[in-house]
Amino acid sequence: MKPALRVGGAITSLVTPFRDDTIDTVGLMAHVEWQLLSGIDGLLACSLTGEGPVLTAAERVRIIEICAELAEGRVPVIVATGTNNTATTIEETRQAQALGADAAFVTLPYYSKPSQKGLVHHFERLAASTDLPLIIHNLPAHTAIDLTPATVARLAEIPTIIGIADGSGDIGRISTWRPLLPERIGLYSTHDATALAFTMAGGRGSFSSAANIAPRLFRSMQLSAACDHMATALLIDDRLRPLLKALAREPEPATVKHALSPIRDISPDVRLPLTGVEAETDAAIRTAMASLQLAYQSDASSPRTFRTGL
Template identity: 35%
Template sequence: MLTGSLVALVTPMDVNGEIDFPTLRKLVDWHIEQGTNGIVAVGTTGESPTVDVEEHIAIVRAVVEQAAGRVPVIAGTGANSTREAIHLSNRALEVGANYGLSVVPYYNKPTQNGLYQHFKSIAENTALPTLLYNVPGRTACDLSNDTALELAKLPNIVGIKDATGNLERAADLAKRAPSDFALYSGDDASTLPFILIGGHGTISVTANVAPQAMSQMCAAAAAGQISTARAINDKLQDLHRHLFIEANPIPVKWALEAMGKIPAGIRLPLTRLSEPAQAIVRKALQAADLINP
């Protein structure tokens, strides 16, 4: 089972909004050097809503090529159209992704039975192992634990990213899920307790700027080294909070720009981080010792 810190990787872009593939490849190398355990390409943080299908697959291909088997690559493959989600899953498989991350269908608000049938159809029509992704704050639709656990019985549904931040729900999943069903936090602020109550890792925004610290924190938590994990997490708390001061990935892309890791590009309708928010994110980066005061 894939465990630890999996980065929800940004998609670098130039100031005109064109994808910067050389910088993307450099980010992949940096993450592997820093101890990131897996890379999620073209999730929400990778601006999946703003890239077209061919760009989407090109990004996944570039990440797979650069990772070169050193860490697993998880491709964002979700859509609010079941057919499109299947198509993305199969294309991601063709270019070498190890897993797909499929978000709960957004906007059309299906029933729990609709969600079950959606993910069941994906599982039956692709060989790519699929991780469910529940983020009701963005999708306006919540995958219940009961539905997720029914889906866990399907051989090609192998885990879930739970971005609810609800530890009561996480504890219920940890108690009832099959032992081989991976549980990942999708909420950086609650990742430490999530792992302590039985989670296997995180799919993290904070890991974009603090990959080594997030990897070390997850490893310490999994090993029961609570004081070590807390000490690391304490330095990251401001990042966990302020990287969401505006809609993700606006703050984290600015943070990486401030660190000299990526250029300033982002695509509409997303815009560059506002100046008042920049000061707040800068202080969070300084508190984590990622940039100089």
């Protein structure tokens, strides 16, 4: 295990750019480098936002390699490795570690709906099979299961678990879970709409899909909250609100890529069963992007020039 690893602030849950149903490696490298130059605090690869469930094994390897090579230790590289099969989760976590990941982001087993006892055994087996730091991802809307306080207390005994990320949007979990956890285990939000409130209540940061679009704003918001500059953090959150509302209209991989396409030259393509956004969502995203002054300038005689100072 890497005992000094401490994850916090604004971590971008990276999209995976595609061109003609193939990973756009050049686009991914440019996007990762832009995130790093924008001061983001970490990178999450192969998550739901990155369309992890539809990536091939070879594609996962290439994405992890790119993130690890470009990050060069500047920020943690975290890889989503959770599946509903304990053996597969172990295999993907070991692979992520071998490729240079700093931590694994492990969603609770979905679809099979294990018992709370099954959840504990799942993570105990994973921790016994790898020394990579683990961040548990609790996402009831997608997995149909939820961590109970008793299970949180039992998981806290596993020494390689360094965080729990919650996507429920329930801020009350901070006050329920925090007393059950040692200091090494941070609490994080994966719900952009309530991420600031989560941090203000005692969270350590957020894994953000929308940070793909405005990394500096998300980083500034989380940093302001961590430094008790709440008025500034609230102003940024208010500024981001129209964008978050627009992105939430449809599945976020599609909406985030759609918003990125005019400002970072990333294709809006997503893989089935996801599809592109509807016209009403497109209009809402355009309005929100205009309010943030996120747009590109181009003319017939020069390459596209981006002004994305966010």
